[in-house]
Amino acid sequence: MTEIAIRIGINSGDAIVGNLGSDRLFDFTAIGDTVNLASRLESANKYFKTRIMVSEDTFSRTGDAFISRELGLIEVKGKSQPIRIYELLVAVDRSELEVKAFAEAYGEAYRMFTGGNWQEAADLFASFLKTYPGDGPAAYYLKWCADLQANPPLTNDWNVIKMTEK
Numbered sequence: 001m002t003e004i005a006i007r008i009g010i011n012s013g014d015a016i017v018g019n020l021g022s023d024r025l026f027d028f029t030a031i032g033d034t035v036n037l038a039s040r041l042e043s044a045n046k047y048f049k050t051r052i053m054v055s056e057d058t059f060s061r062t063g064d065a066f067i068s069r070e071l072g073l074i075e076v077k078g079k080s081q082p083i084r085i086y087e088l089l090v091a092v093d094r095s096e097l098e099v100k101a102f103a104e105a106y107g108e109a110y111r112m113f114t115g116g117n118w119q120e121a122a123d124l125f126a127s128f129l130k131t132y133p134g135d136g137p138a139a140y141y142l143k144w145c146a147d148l149q150a151n152p153p154l155t156n157d158w159n160v161i162k163m164t165e166k
Helices: 033-048 056-061 097-114 118-131 136-150
Strands: 008-010 016-021 026-031 052-055 066-075 083-091 160-162
Touching: 008 033, 033 052, 033 083, 033 136, 052 056, 056 083, 066 097, 083 097, 097 118, 097 136, 118 136
Parallel strands: 008 052, 066 160
Antiparallel strands: 016 026, 052 083, 066 083
16 A cells, blocks of 8 residues: 655645736735745655644644644744744544653653753653654754754754755
């Protein structure tokens, strides 16, 4: 059986939607800052090896509808303020205990990372990867922990991921 792999970026807000172009050549499309950010989130999935990434604004609107995990702060091309991002894991009404345990174990390691406890975070991410090999966000942060320990940050925005590509 062939697996279909897609990446989705979701952001909430105003957009211009409709037929854009001339009388002879037009396209039904959506444009605006909201759409651009959703597109950047879709692209950011490949760095984390995730499938569904949402902005903090969208995430806050979902309430407790989904089990998710925080992926951090990213600064995307065209934006000067970092945006907090999340990965949607599964709808709560379909969740299993293992999915909740997965999110909690990752969350503990992530809290150590954001608290500046990089060695403890690295140990937790490494342990997490033994249980869940191939997890993109855990591998990403494990490497980042090693980089931070080797080269301590000089600025206060050390925890912002700079996305320079579209």
